[in-house]
Amino acid sequence: MKPVQLLDPAGDLHPHPDWPLDITPELTRDLYRKMRLARRLDEEALALQRQGELGLWLQVLGQEASQVGSITGVRASDHVFPSYREHAAAMCRGITPAELLIQWRGNAHSGWDPERYRFHIYTLVLAAQLLHATGYAMGVQRDGADELVLTYFGDGSSSEGDANEAFNWAAAAGAPVLFFCQNNGWAISTPPQIQMRAPLHQRAAGFGLDAHLVDGNDVLAVHAVTRGVADQVRSGSGPAFIEAITYRMAGHSTSDDPGRYRTDSEVDGWRTRDPLARMELLLEKQGWSDAAYLSELDLECKELGTEVRRICKELPLPELDERFDQVLAERPELLTEQRAGYRDLVASFVD
Ligand SMILES: Cc1ncc(C[n+]2csc(CCOP(=O)(O)OP(=O)(O)O)c2C)c(N)n1
Secondary structure (H helix, E strand, O other): OOEEEOOOOOEOOOOOOOOOOOOHHHHHHHHHHHHHHHHHHHHHHHHHHOOOOOOOOOOOOHHHHHHHHHHHHOOOOEEEOOOOHHHHHHHHHOOOOHHHHHHHOOOOOOOOOHHOEEEEEOOOOHHHHHOOOOOOOHHHHOOOOOEEEEEEEEOOOOOOOHHHHHHHHHHHHOEEEEEEEOOOOEEEEHHHHHOOOOOOOHHHHOOOEEEEEOOOOOOHHHHHHHHHHHHHHHHHHHHHHEEEEOOEEEEEOOOHHHOOOOOOHHHHHOOOOHHHHHHHHHHHHHOOHHHHHHHHHHHHHHHHHHHHHHHHOOOOOOOOHHHHHOOOOOOHHHHHHHHHHHHHHHHHOOO
């Protein structure tokens, strides 16, 4: 199977008979803007981590098209179960920088209300979210709701038992779930070729999922394929799988040294396929951007950067005390005692 591509790295369009898309200046500018803002957040968060303001950050650099294209291909009411690197998708749902950063500053276990954004909290246990998504989709199915569930994961996560169990359950149940795999080339230091013998979309088809392969650095292709596949899933055709071939140009996390396992020439090769660069070329070639549009967007990105730096330092400190109220509906005696013990301990600090 050849990955679906509508826009090549030179910025030229190639319409695809199976995946029609009305490529307007508005759509192109909107998707490009969302990717630029996500990249700016990513850059600022990296800088903040390096300054000791964030404990850890997992960069999305290079995967913006996969995320922006897919999240904009489903409805705002569709429920999303992300892994831990879906910052661009989260931003598209309206999750704020403060809500995104608070977990990585270590001030909260997660920053947002999943129900409000229809976007579940990040999952650090690889592939667990695929089972959550499948279970939720089975609920949607039983409710007869006009909804679908989108879940994100990586190539490495596909090796987990949870992933394979989720594919099988979803297929057997005909659940309305769309599995979106960002195959970014590396599971920390492990490349797919030593982790699996069959391409991911082929394995998915073996489970009975409607499987697709897309150029994950082409936001237009990802958008068109996700939208088309989502319509099918919503109409009751059963679960589907999209493998997006992309590349994370940064290390796995800010604690990782990718120089120990991958070459500079590999990264340079992918830089020429940067998802933002080809949209810039398209906008230019079609005459859909001008100096005013670009400077306005530059300003918006700059303001986002300033805002991210400001809010990061102002994020509220954790009140461990409150956690006792949030976990259980009724507090058992033991937790009441622990809470009192914790309060006494805090009160004993001299400061
Ligand atoms: C169940 C489980 N096993 C191992 C890990 C450690 N771990 C964290 S990220 C990672 C690699 C994940 O790779 P991939 O799914 O391709 O996602 P990527 O980070 O490349 O986006 C591993 C092994 C974990 N978080 N959870």
